[in-house]
Amino acid sequence: MAFETITVETDDHVCLIKLNRPDALNALNTMLLGELCDALEEADANDKIRVIVVTGSEKAFAAGADIKEMSEKSFVEVFNENLFADASDRIMAIRKPIIAAVSGYALGGGCELAMACDFIIAADTAKFGQPEINLGVIAGMGGTQRLTRYVGKSKSMDMNLSGRFMTAEEAERAGLVSRVVPAKKLMEEAMGAAGKIAEKSLPTILAAKEAVNRSYETTLREGILFERRVFHSMFATEDQKEGMAAFLEKRQPQFRDK
Numbered sequence: 605m606a607f608e609t610i611t612v613e614t615d616d617h618v619c620l621i622k623l624n625r626p627d628a629l630n631a632l633n634t635m636l637l638g639e640l641c642d643a644l645e646e647a648d649a650n651d652k653i654r655v656i657v658v659t660g661s662e663k664a665f666a667a668g669a670d671i672k673e674m675s676e677k678s679f680v681e682v683f684n685e686n687l688f689a690d691a692s693d694r695i696m697a698i699r700k701p702i703i704a705a706v707s708g709y710a711l712g713g714g715c716e717l718a719m720a721c722d723f724i725i726a727a728d729t730a731k732f733g734q735p736e737i738n739l740g741v742i743a744g745m746g747g748t749q750r751l752t753r754y755v756g757k758s759k760s761m762d763m764n765l766s767g768r769f770m771t772a773e774e775a776e777r778a779g780l781v782s783r784v785v786p787a788k789k790l791m792e793e794a795m796g797a798a799g800k801i802a803e804k805s806l807p808t809i810l811a812a813k814e815a816v817n818r819s820y821e822t823t824l825r826e827g828i829l830f831e832r833r834v835f836h837s838m839f840a841t842e843d844q845k846e847g848m849a850a851f852l853e854k855r856q857p858q859f860r861d862k
């Protein structure tokens with residue numbers, strides 16, 4: 605598929621999606637969000653792809669939803685079109701792991717997009733924020749919900765009410781990002797992490813993602829039960845036999861996604 609606002613590269617098992625509206629700091633307009641979701645779904649459906657990496661430019665992962673595009677819309681327009689609901693739902697439906705590799709600004713919808721991915725690897729230049737309050741609105745794709753779960757109420761309130769930016773270092777301390785690396789090493793680190801995950805058994809990767817995400821949707825007791833049932837079900841796979849046999853035989857496993 606040909607895209608205008610993103611680029612897509614695939615190697616053996618990893619799909620790299622790069623947001624590409626440099627003149628607008630990768631502001632998320634309708635076309636970009638549509639193309640991003642199309643590319644994510646294509647990668648999800650591609651048997652060869654096991655992990656997806658989403659990144660931006662050195663200066664900006666994404667500086668938010670496109671303010672120019674939405675500034676004149678009325679309540680009835682955004683309500684009727686259910687602005688951003690489609691992108692949110694489509695990203696949440698992706699079953700393969702998505703790593704956000706964030707350099708520079710990840711603001712508003714950009715921060716929310718990074719948080720909608722499965723984990724964030726940040727360059728030391730990254731800046732996270734929910735500055736929507738400065739525009740007379742609030743976050744619209746998880747900034748009050750996911751951020752609160754990531755960093756707790758106090759920091760989330762601070763970010764959503766003051767609109768201040770968080771550095772990569774603070775974001776790592778607060779649990780928003782999983783790793784921080786020097787900017788020059790960002791893509792090497794993100795692609796390395798993707799490659800490591802891609803070595804595992806695909807059904808196990810999908811099950812692990814589903815089980816972690818379940819913890820956001822349910823009580824601890826139900827979540828633990830869900831995890832145990834999925835854990836039990838993995839014993840029906842050939843890859844469980846192979847993984848455990850390989851450990852006992854002191855060799856690398858040869859997973860066959862079965």
Ligand code: CO8
Nearest residue numbers: 627628629631667668669670671672688711712713744745
């Ligand atoms: N929308 C549209 N254009 C943008 C955006 C944006 N969010 N951010 C930057 N741009 C454009 C600028 O207008 C400018 O364009 P031009 O050259 O034509 O004037 C170009 O990008 C470069 O930007 P700056 O000149 O401002 O660059 P600086 O280095 O001076 O500043 C900043 C960088 C600090 C990132 C600054 O651009 C900024 O504050 N941007 C807006 C950040 C913001 O408020 N984001 C929140 C937007 S609202 C939102 O995200 C709602 C989320 C709802 C859900 C979304 C789901 C996807």
